[in-house]
Amino acid sequence: MALHKDFPHSPHAILDPAIRWFPADEALRETSMDKLMPPLVSQLRRKVKAFRDSGYVGATRTSQSLLNWWFKEPHLLPQADGTTAEFQYFFAQREALETIIYLYDVVGVKDKFDLMRFDSSGSVSASLFDETWRRFVVKMATGSGKTKVMSLALAWSFFHKLYEADSELARNFLVIAPNIIVLDRVYKDFQGLRIFFDDPVILDNGFDGQNWRDDFQLTLHLQDDVRVTHRIGNIFLTNIHRVYAGEDIPPSPDDDNTMDYFLGKRPSGATTDSKVDLGMIVRDLDELMILNDEAHHIHDARLAWFQSIQDIHHRLLQKGGSLSLQLDVTATPKHNNGAIFVQTVADYPLVEAIWQNVVKHPVLPDAASRAKFCERQSSKYTEKYADYIDLGVIEWRKAYEEHRKLNKKAILFVMTDDTKNCDEVAAYLEGHYPELKGAVLVIHTKNNGEISEASTGKAKEELEQLRKQANEIDTLASPYKVIVSVLMLKEGWDVRNVTTIVGLRAYSAKSNILPEQTLGRGLRKMYVGCVEEYVSVIGTDAFMEFVESIQAEGVVLERKAMGKGTEPKTPLVIEIDHNNTQKNIEALDIEIPVLAPRVYRAYKHLNDLNTGTMIFQPVVYQPFSEEEQREIIFKDITTGEITHTTVLDTAGIADYRSVIGYFTQTVMKELRLVSGYDVLYGKIKIFIRDVLFAQTVDLQSPNTLRNLSELAATKTVIEAFKKAINALTVQTRGDAAIRDSIKLRQTRPFVVKDQGYLMPKKSVFNRVIGDSHFELEFASFLENCSDVVSFAKNYLAVHFKLDYVNAAGDITNYYPDFLVKLPSNRVVVVETKGQQDLDVPLKMQRLRQWCEDINVLQANVNYDYIYVDELAFKQYAPKSFADLLAGFREYKNG
Template identity: 65%
Template sequence: MALHPDFPTDPHAVLDPSVRWFPADEALREVAANRLTPPLVAELRKKVQAFRDSGYEGASETSRALLHWWFVEEHLIAPHDGPSFRFKYYFAQREAIETIVWLTDVAKVQDPADLLRYDATGEVSRKMFDEDWRRYMVKMATGSGKTKVLSLVLAWSFFSKTYEADSPLARNFLVIAPNIIVLDRIRKDFEGLTIFFQDPVLPENGFRGRNWRDDFQLTLHVQDDVRVRQPTGNIFLTNIHRVYDGADVEATAEDEDTMDYFFGKRPTGATNDSKVDLGEVVRDIDELAVLNDEAHHVHDKKLAWFKSIQDIHNQLVQKGGVLSLQVDVTATPKHENGAIFAQTVSDYPLVEAIAQDVVKHPVLPDAASRDKLEEHQTTRFTDRYADFLELGVLEWRKAAAEHAKARKKAILFVMTNDTKNCDEVAAWLERHNPDLADAVLTIHTKKTGEVSEASSGKAADELADLRRQANGIDRADSPFKAIVSVLMLKEGWDVKNVTTIVGLRAYSGKNKVLPEQTLGRGLRKMYGGGLEERVSVVGTPDFMEFIEGIQQDGVELERSAMGTGTPPAAPLVVEVDTEDESKDIDALDIEMPVLAPRYRREYHNLGDLDPATVPIHPVTYQRFSAEEQREIVFKDMATGGVTHTTRLDGAGVADHRRVLAWFTQRLLTDLRLVSGFDVLYGKVKAVVRDRLFGGTIDLEDPNTPRNLSEPAATKSLLDAMTKGINELTVQESGDAEIRDTIKLRTTRPFMVKSQDFVAAKKSVFNRTIGDSGLELRFAEWLDGCADVASFAKVYLAVPFTLDYVKADGDLSTYRPDFFVKLTDGKRYVVETKGLEDVDVAPKMARLKQWCEDVGHASPPWEVGFVYVDEDGFDEHRPKSFAGLVEGFREFQD
């Protein structure tokens, strides 16, 4: 049941259906794969792959624009409190929304009967679907970004209903959370529409001719704080019990919120009161979509959860409408018997999420470590399980020491079987471990995993405070380092810093809990990027047997030696090596000057661009048939893949304005121009009309948009405009002012994935991590050079980059590979390279210029540079750094 050998480790890579995981040996893929995945998913993956490859053919114009914006355009995010970075959605998120769009726009699914045609097993029947409306289940592993999918679905529904006359979707949304913890998390994302603007959910105004951001007018209503002032554009964020029809639902002690059970029904008021009947409000509007987070608990028509949504649909039917859409997201869409929900249309299983480092890797004790654990025969709970608790604390302590170097807190999570033992374990942890004194948070839960109001006897304000403490335990200002809980905490407790789980209870089928739900509390990652992180899992034999049940879902559990003298289950820490007493950090430190940027982009110059002087290579203007004119195909110049296709209906006429707008927006995005659409649009229009085709053409001619979609015309136009804009806007300041200096010894510790490294004697850092084998070989060589006093890899954590003009004229930055300080005090910047690319020469020219600039600065710095190519270094490795300087190219020209 291992993953396919070609399964990619990049979570952004497009996954071919032929390499997706399924629960059988790879030899059975041809005959069994369709039957061993969720019944609808196997066929839908193939349909959606073809849909994607076609440039989203058949989808509405709005859907195509949004999908292209989200997954084809590049997005540079510039947060207020950190450096800019390129943002990409995970493929799991992409596939989920693509599937929903395809089912709605192309397959025209209206109800469960329409989904049956995609059953690959022949075993799905209409009776497996309780609902009568359009409903899709998205299965995504814990920590893979389900809320981001909901944000995309919401924006797609809103804009489709706004821009498409015949859209079946809605502009009002009931966003359902199963509990207060999940609601608070979603509220942070949706309040002020934060997630829609922080993530690239909303296209820029002008993209494909629409004012997306101006038109995205939505009001968030949380729980009963509802003030509906407009018939559309409302987000109702609530727990499901708020929309129960009170006449049909009786409150019980097992409700997600027990306030009605213990204190009676709430009074209701008008819609402008602070407390209102939200159920009545949502039943009174004319269009609605339901977005349901952590939704595995609502797939039972006997439950009030389902009946409430069904009642909303029936109310809409009586008014001549329907519930437009319901999208449920969860990691575990399974019935009590283990069968997956038939509505599942997209699946990103935990085994794939672990393989792509989207979540942490669970690590269990190996056999030798387990053999050392004994369950003692005594009635006292903590004495019986003392070995397991001690091992858990030891593993947590080792992980905590490593993560502390990166200023991260590690959390220990212990699960017990009842409230009495929960309190006993908490007291034991604080009594036996000074570093956990006054640092253990105790939480009693109901059998559902919710914070228990009844058993704890706590008042409402105490419960709210308890939830805040549990949610904020990752924070540096939280005093807590461990949580002890009965059972586990419910989905939605999305703390990222759990490094160790200790299970002191057994599970059985009647608990209605799955291994992934239990592990899910520790799967969310602490660090971004593709860093491999781990969570250690320790527990009783019964608990471990339960956890190992996750292997039936393809997860290959790692087993490692645990206990005293074993390494922590944590990524590698790169830090200034103050623990090595043989190193003189002052002597090994390297100080370098930081200059003001030499190049800048002058945005106001865009208006000076003369279309008549743009250096363009003309292409031939072709004549197409009426049928060919209806298909406008745009292809990516780098990959040759279709980015989008515009297909006109029989009466349609190609609109060159939208095509020109696409080119304009593409240029603004590629060149990272923050404004200027209106100015640039006019320049693009003039170049297309008068120069691209070797003379003046008629823009209104139906042949024009079709000609602009040809690869030769697209490349010629984009290349010419890019070069012309760069020549005009990229300006050299000539400024060589030293703004600051950096010292390597001040670099903050950071984590990297487990990999080969060099433990160099002459580096201020404890480890030298290489981006290539050449860098590691070069580091070892530097460490052995007699004339090298110290050296260091220039990591991302080192605030040193050089601005330069790329070969295509665009403005960019780059980070050289090494700093070197010689025994005579001279400093060098070294660039190593395996295969050369077109930007090597301009990078080296900029480095040479930088060295000259610091040499003429006040005070002057003597810094040289060397370019080391792999073939030359491996063939003619010199015996000293002086020999390297003498024998290797320095790009003097």
């Protein structure tokens, strides 16, 4: 059941349905894959792939705009350090939205009978669907971004209802969480509508001719804090208890407390301290979409969750409407018997998320390590399981020390079988390990692993305190390093910093807790990016047998030696090697002056852009048929991928403004212009109308729009303006000034993906990694050069970069590869390359200028540079750094 050999490591890579994981041997892929997947998923993946490849043909114009913006437009977002970085949604998030939109726009799914058309198993019947309304379930591994999917789906529904005349979607949203802890987590993202603007959810005004940001008017209501002033444009964020239909829902034998079922309902008040009847408010609306987070709770028509939603739908039907859509997102959409919800339309399984480093890798002790500990014969709980607890602490300590270097706090998670033993383990940890005194947080859950919620008295105060501790536990300000709980929390306590899990009990089927949920509490990653992270899982034989059952889902559980004297299983940390007593860090340190940028962009000059003097090859204006004019497709000028589609409506009305807006935004994003949209829009409009086709054209004509969608026209407009803007706005300062300096020994620790590395003696860093094998070879050469005092790889964390103008005329940054310190106060900056590109001469020219500037501004250290290409290096095989300088001097100067 291993992943396909071609399955990609990048979570952004578009996944072909033919290489997706399925629960069987690879030999059965052709014959049995469809029957072994969630019944609707296999066929839907193929249909959605064709939908994606077509450029979203069949979707409404609003849906196409949103899909193109989210998944095809480049998004540069500001970072905490003042820089910008490209943001990209995971493919799993993209596929979920594409599937939802395909089912609604293209297929026109209204109910279960429409969904059943996609059954590949032949075993799906109408009786397996309890609901009579439109319901989609999205299955995504814990930590893979379900909240982002919810935000995208919400925005899509809002704009679809706003812009599409016949839309059956909604602009009111009931976002349901299963408990208070999940509610707090979702609220953190939704507060102030921050997720919609921090992420590129809302489109820029002008994209495809709509004022998206101005039109996105929503009010967030949290729990009982409801102030409905408009009947549309509301998000009600609540836990399910606030929307129960009260007396309308009969008690169930599956309720946590079955007294009402067997003895009849007691004449009591509300189960919460609700100040308003939120249930009645949402039932009074004319349009509504429901989004369920952690939606595996809705697995039975007898339960209050389902019946509350059913009641809302029936109220809407009475007013001539219906529930527009119920969207459930969860990592485990499974019934108590393990069967998956038949409404599952998209699936990103845990095995794929682990492979793509979206979540942590579970690691178990190897056989030799497990043989060292056992359950002792004792009636005292902590004595019986002392070996497991101690091993958990040992593993946690090692992880704690490594992550502390990066200002991260590792968390140990211990679970027991009842509240008495929970308290006993907490006392044992605090009494036996000084560093855990006052650092153990105890959580008592109900028998099914859920956190008890109370509405009044002391219990409510304790819950409020628990919520606060839950929100803060990952921070260094929180005193807690260990969580001890009865059972594993089913959901909500999504701690990112759990590095070690210790299980002191086996789960029974009655608890309805799955191994995915057990591991899920430790799967969320601590670090951004594709760095491999790990969670160590330790426990009794019965517990480990339960955890290992996750292998049926394709997860490969890594095993390693654990205990004293073993290496921690943590990400690779690059840091200053202070612990190495053989190194004189101060002597090995290299100081690099930081100059003010020499090149900059003068935005005020954009007004001086003259479209009549641009140098380009005019484009032939072609006649297109009326049918050809209807669909206008824009493609990326480098990849040929469809980026933008405009379909004319039945009236044949063309809006040239959205096309000019598209060109304007593309030019601005590629040049990273932060202002000047209005000026550039006007220039491009004039250029297209009067210059591009060597004749004046009618911008209102559908034929003109069709001409603009041709690759020749698209490329000419974008490239001509980029070239002209760079020539006009990129300026060079005539002098240089030292504004700061970088000392390598001040570099903060950072993590890298697991890869080959060198343990250097002549570097302030503990490891030297290379972006290529040649870089490692060159580092080894420097290590062995007797005339090299010290050297260092110029990691991004060092922040030594040079601004320069690349071959395309854009301002960008260049990070040289190595810094080498020689005797007599000499420092050489080294650039290594296995293969040349067009930017190499420009980089070298800038590096030479930088060295000249530095040497003029100061005389304490002489700075030089050298370019080393792999082929020449291996051919001439220098024996010392002096040989390298002599042998490559001519090449350098050339």
